Amino acid sequence: MKRQLVATYRLQFREGTDFESGRQLAPYLKRLGVSHLYASPIFTAAPGSTHGYDVVDYNAFEPALGGNDGFVAMSDALMEADIGLMLDFVPNHMGISPQNVWWEDVLTWGADSRFGDVFDIAWDAEKILVPVLGKPYGDALADGDLSVIIDAGKRRLRFDAAGYQLPLDPRSLGIVFRFLEHEAREQLVRRFAVATPWDAAELDERFEEHLEDETFRAALDAAVAAxxxxKSALHELHEAQSWRLAWWRTAREKLTYRRFFEIADLIGVRQERRRVFQESHRTLIRLAKERRLDGVRIDHVDGLGDPKSYLSDLKQAFSGVRRSPTIHVEKILTGPERLRASWEIEGTTGYEFITALAGLYVDGDQEAAMTQAYCGFVGEEDPLRTMIAKQKRVIFFRNLAGELQFLTNEAMNVASRGLSTRDLGPDTMARSIVEMAAQLPVYRTYVSVEGVPAHDTAVIDGAVERAKAGREVEADEPIEFIGRLLKLDFSDALDVAGALEFTRRFQQTTGAVMAKAVEDTVFYRYNRLIALNEVGGEPDHYGTGVEEFHQAMAIRLEDQPEGLLASSTHDTKRAEDARARLYTLSEAPERWAELVEGWRKTMEPFRAPADSLTISPDPATEWMFYQALAGVLPCDFDPDDTGARANIEARLAAFMEKAVREAKRYTSWTAPGTAYEAQLATFVHAAFDEEATGSFLADFWSSIQPFVAAGALTSLSQTLLKLTVPGVPDIYQGTEFYDFSLVDPDNRRPVDINGRSTLIHDDASIAEAMAKWRDGRVKAKLLAAGLAARAEAPTLFTSGAYTPLAIEGEASRHLLAFARTAKDAAAIVVVPRLTLGLLDGAEGLLPPAERWEGGRLILPEDFEGRGFRDVLSGGRRRAGKSMELSALLKGLPLAFLLAA
Incomplete structure (x- = not known):
């Protein structure tokens, strides 16, 4: 029987957090009320990894975190505290590193390697491209950047490229031994010339024995120097390998293996192959059998060749475990897309919940006014969907050109066999592929050997029609042909096989196209209200209202009652409390525009030309800056605290540099615009420099106070929703209290837990903590009280019925209410929304009492006469046909009642 999910607590390992940190955290998590520690990747990753997603060994715990002994000690402590463990697992890709023995073997032996089937490599290509050189290959060779070295630790010769080392094929070492003046030369030449991958260990041993001979070592040193x-011999040796060194800029065009997005250091893994799956999951399954693993979060499930089959294999592997681990996937659902029921898993990690929150808290009635304010400041902007389509095309053609070339070749192979398609040229085919990806409204489809799901047929047909209507490709036939490929619409076996290979890679690529174009480009360009520019978000869906939120929760209950409810993650663009504050800007766009105009005038001297055509910061970036500054300042910020100013300035400066590089307008990661960035840095610094801008920061802080208070109340509202709507609350490290972090790496900073437990569990009531709301303790107390209530009836808040409740009175626009019911258990929840207007300038987080006058909460008939405990105040209430808001919300602006 699996451990009951009550709530998860995400902990980011590395960067100062190790297994000992996790071990010490167990008592705190127990007292807080969570049921599972949700760990970021903990298996061995590339040296210096700050995140662990570049795993190099699936079957060894990261030594820097404490290795196996450290993990066991942490696991024992968690089990003693009755805390489950959920691991973030990365099946889609591995890190390319000398520490990855599978990759090293592939580089050594090429297609003959015992691990040749592990990675997604195009073996029909001439070489495995290794794009790590800082200059073109010929220049690197001429400049002496390339050399052979003796690695005594690995007992072999290696090829060095300015510090980046690669293995040498033993069968090619005759080129080096040609220069060896020693009696063992001929024997070595013969022995290594006929070597096979199965001889590797013996070769290493014999070579080590030779190295122990001082005369041989001296002769080898001389040979290596020769x-x-x-240069000719060195080049000959290079050309004899299964790999080829290349300039790093070559990666986007000629890469010969599937990457994770555009990162050449992360190579795709073929989990659809049974041997690969079994070997890469060996330790994961063992941990489950040992009852040390209670759940897994599958990273980037859309990158896998066949997610459904992979998840089926995983469930099958777990089937023999007495406590079958839960399975959640990192999956972004867009628009009306829903989690596939056929996957039969607990759910997603919850980005769609963040989108639902945004819809609830953003004032859709004010969209036109905010758009007018934004466009008036930045000038005319492309519509968001036009911008997204443009950037998808750019990303595919430029950043993922290698993937496009592979797909074009696959499509051309099939087309060449059809009489009606043999005349299609590669340029037309490539543009058709790009256009289909540009018009795809989801991250990917899920066509496989099992067939084409009906939902995907509709998605593909819709993309075909939009692509034809857009006329980016002059003829309809090539687009229709791509549609046929994606629907496997062929009868010849060879064509079906080709269509399957094309579709597999296309589906693995479109997620990268979407993510890079939308999350990592457009979301840093289209800055109307940046709280909506979130992973899985749709910024043009500007406020959806109460009914739409209820509908979204009904879908959650049906599709994934045990899905995670995230509000902050390691990948969110900004933390939950920053977003909550920025949502409130939507209620007063004219006031926000007025404030921005004043700030613009103050900052005018620090806006300057970066070149003859560009001003830095440009208007869209400046508009974003003021929102980012408003979102990052803590509730208890003191403008006179020089240490706090310096800390926030450094964080915001790093964020702004990342933001403009991601936007790719005037600078980028691969081609930094130094003048633009330098001027932007000057602008950011000036905002914090009293000598430059006087009281700007103090005045800024004073002017946004209504948004700060409203944002804090919205933070409490979304916290209570996370505790009570269908699903399992996921608490990102440190977000028990307010968190105003920016995008990574800012949001991955270690959290100091010391003292937090005392603050959460002191004698102060939630109402008393709310009177001192700026220190964040009220949020932590609300969370702890809600988790304790969930522990009393955990299934009530997962699979229990969700019933929207009506509210009568003038305050109804500012409230959302619902009931949860299951057998004898029941709960009533009321939360505020559109809090800027609700507070209306009131001091603190309590709305004026007259707000609730005449308002009533209408209850289900079967609630009448039933007793309820007030989870937040500890009082008791008896339900009637309705409850008066003035009584229900007296003392606290939100309510959580649990049937007593």
Missing amino acids: VNGD
């Missing part, structure tokens, strides 16, 4: 001094 090779390094002979």
